[in-house]
Amino acid sequence: MDQFHLFPPQASTSAQEVDHLYFTLILISLFFITVVFLPILYFCIKYRRGSAADRSNPLNGSNLIEVGWTTLPTLMGLALFGWGAVDYFRIERKPANALQVQVVGKQWMWKVQHAEGKQEINELHIPVDRTIALTLTSQDVIHSFFVPAFRVKQDVVPGKYTSEWFKPTRPGEYHIFCSQYCGTQHAKMIGRVVVMQPEAYARWLQTGEQTESIVRSGERLFYDRGCSGCHSPNSKFHAPLLQGLYRKPVPLADGTMVTADDQYLRDSILQPAKQISAGYDNIMPSFSGHLTEEEIMQLIAYVKSIGREESPDQGKP
Amino acid sequence: MNARVATEIDIRTEGEFARESYLSEHTVRSWLLTTDHKRIGILYLFTILIFFAIASVAAAMMRIELLHPTGGLMTSETYNKLFTIHGTLMVWFFLIPSIPAVLGNFVLPMMIGARDVAFPKLNLTSWYLFVFGGAFATWSLIRGGVDTGWTFYTPYSTTYANSHVISMAAGVFIAGFSTIITGMNFIVTTHKMRAPGLTWFRLPLFVWSLYATSLIMVLATPVLAMTLGLISLERIWGVGIFDPNLGGDPILFQHMFWFYSHPAVYIMILPGMGVVSELIPCFSRKPIFGYPWVGCASMAIAILGFLVWGHHMFVSSQSVYAGMIFSVLSFLVAVPSGVKVFNWTATLHKGSIHFTTPMLYALGFIGLFVIGGLTGLFLAALSVDVHVHDTYFIIAHFHYIMVGGMVTGFMGGLHYWWPKITGRLYPEIWGKLAALTTFLGFNLTFFPLFILGYLGQPRRYHVYPPEFQIFHVLSTAGASILGVGYVMPLIYFIWSAKHGRAAGPNPWRATGLEWQTSSPPPKHNFKETPVVTGKPYDYSAEKDVDLDLANL
Amino acid sequence: MEATASLNERTEPTQSLVARQFDDLEQQRGAAELGMWIFLATEVLFFGGLFLAYTVFRSLYPRDFAAASHHTIVLIGGMNTAILLFSSTLMALAVRAAELRNQTTLIRLLLATAFFGIVFMVLKGIEYYKDWTDHLVPVLNFDWHSPNPGPAQIFFWLYFAMTGLHAIHITVGIFVMLTLALMARTGKFTTGNYTPIEIAGLYWHFVDIVWIFLFPLLYLAGHR
Incomplete structure (x- = not known):
């Protein structure tokens, strides 16, 4: 990784898109540099003091010219905006059917857990040509998950889920940097992404101690921590059932609707009073401080999974 | 500008100083209790130079540490404190007061x-507040420094940082009020105290730019x-406005901070543009092209500047x-x-x-500002910003604007008005040499950082992957040249204040009203x-x- | 407009009232007024930070804010609103009295304005005391009977920050009124130059207006 480069490796689909705009911007910059610097240079030589150049009838302003050089850059700016915005929209929108990976940032390391349950620190092993979606959160300050080779970056904010996706196109090892200043060892909060061929990735998943899947961990927590005591069909408490909840609209007690996404589930575990489902009482205790960020992510993965399994199950007796 | 009192004075014969100038009194008391805008400008000049020196030393230490990928000279903590010192002092205690409070106070x-600004006593108060705020900031450094970066991002600054955040925040808070007072003074002075005949569209463009700057100072600070x-109350009591565990929102801080700090970026460039708008016409002996467009562009930048803070948060x-x-x-906002x-x-x-020293700085300003401005487009383009955000690309970009733009403008203005301020001429040949040295040194320091940023080097890292080293070495080499470029004027300015030849009232044959009085001006x-009876910049x-000062 | 003559040639009687940097009284008065307006603009933005925080958290936690707002004392808040509005009227009359060069009325009205400011502060003090005994002071003795007290604490934190900052402004205003009343005894403001009274009036009205916003936001948020 340590030869001389002027550009970082292009290792994801968005890397190409970003680079295209970047090179276009360089060309536009060169254009403006030419139209500004060449005349300056020319005038400085031709109209240097004492030169014999003709200085009669100087022009001290022209609204036509002004309108011209106001309009042209404006249009150019709007075009560049559109281009950047379209790419940005794609970078920020999480695609479907992605391989889910949970990432928790803390001072000063990245803790990664794959759907299959495998955990790693400051490393991220992923298969090539698969869309990878990270769900990120922080357990202390704001961090930022930055992979230059993929041209993606996303702040990792405590109390909040953010997401980031990429589709690696080239096997290899690339840097992970924390790019949001997060305290003393910020510069050492670095790691590497290892992009592997699918077979190698499958082999890698099997190495090391065998772990249970993230959904299985969540299910265990669901029973161990007493969630099932209320959120089950035969509970004596009146609590919403969670089967099929994920991604569905939920009517709230105050008359509004929310979509049951990751953030909603997280808030419901930690701040149950914030959004009460219509028809239920505010009786759930907060689990804030009783669950780690990883455990919350596991619980959510479990809740998602019981949503997914529900629909095929419906036809069964 | 045709002024009734304007008379053609031959600068070669007009060598003496006016007998009574604003510098005539020499007691310490006469300086510390002065309400003369010119003296207050000079008080500011000395004060900001002290902070510039401290912040530059911090920068130099950082650049030396970055010579090697594994650092090794200092701990992470020391490095973090150094970039915080560099950022806070440069932004709030050097750049923001640089042109407005020094040159603006002196010439506006x-x-x-x-005869003076509208509120001379408040003007002096503003300097005392500035010193007081600076003292708090210095105190926080002496007690061990701050390690949050100049941006004070929460929840790090409120909950996690173990450093003297409150005293630094108090320092910036107090200095902020000095900025507000300066801004208020400038706005009122420009509105109410213009000479007869000096309509808005006859104002020098430097006044326009200071007016736009003052609007930002007054409304953003x-x-x-x-x-x-x-932030300070949050650190003391921990109520949780910015703490997600207590229901707060750390992102709210970023919105509030950038609502100020983005317009503040324009406090750190508009005055530089104003200076250049004075220098270019004077040294090409031509009225400025499109006067109303240049003036209104300042206002457009000030207004639009309030609406773009979220581009720090893509x-x-x-x-x-x-x-x-x-x-x-x-x-x-790039268009104006x-x-x-x-x-x-x-x-x-x-x-x-005429390629005089101020003109060299003005041309240098255009060159560096164009590069800084164009790279701003990269950052405004959403998808590219996702990649370069918080990397060295942004470091390079804003240094091109703030150092390449504002500091170059400040140096140009200081050389231009130095004969007016002191009544003495600086050595022109040294001036040109310094201007060229800073230009070259600056580009060598900061251009490699654009490449480094696109490669992915995050900011605020003192250890980094070895493949980035070559660019850091180039940058450090450039920084040492840049340092020489800044020390040279310091020496010859001090020398010339005592030994320089008498300047006469108008060595540049400039048209502004400030040149229609003796140098140094009377009280x-x-x-x-x-x-005033005509348009500004009445050059032919x-x-x-x-x-050429060397010929005088 | 013809140029003014050199400085020491001025002989008009009002000249001693004009600071050296101004040409005449009119210019001086215009500058002072504009200065005050700009100062008030900065004040709006200064309070604006807190109003922004209030808006964000109220939209995040509307239920908690409504519940917390029920614990403020609407009666005292309402009385204080009336008191400030009335004192603002008195202040406006004081400016008028100065314009009419009526020294006795001016002094009385200034003192009355200050008096109602003090009444406001006393009532506010009683309310703060009540908040303390009700355990509504964040961090120091906050006790909220809900599993998730964070948002309510933020509400009361903003309540104390906003009303506290406002109270500081009222206190400054009271001192300004008393000082002006004292200075008015020399007849200083009843010779036609009543700029200080006028800009103090602007300040007092501003402080009043801030309260007009604070009252509904903090006291009435939970009332439908």
């Missing part, structure tokens, strides 16, 4: 033919004050649609800056260009209030004048 009243207040998890609005507005550059360029056409600026390129 003279440029509009006034209070939000910063409130934000810093909330990856902060703010909504995608908010990001798009901030992006399109950021592209638009471009208009200024085009007009300066057009001014050179059919001029009679109340003018013997008679000047009356066809009439040859000799402005």
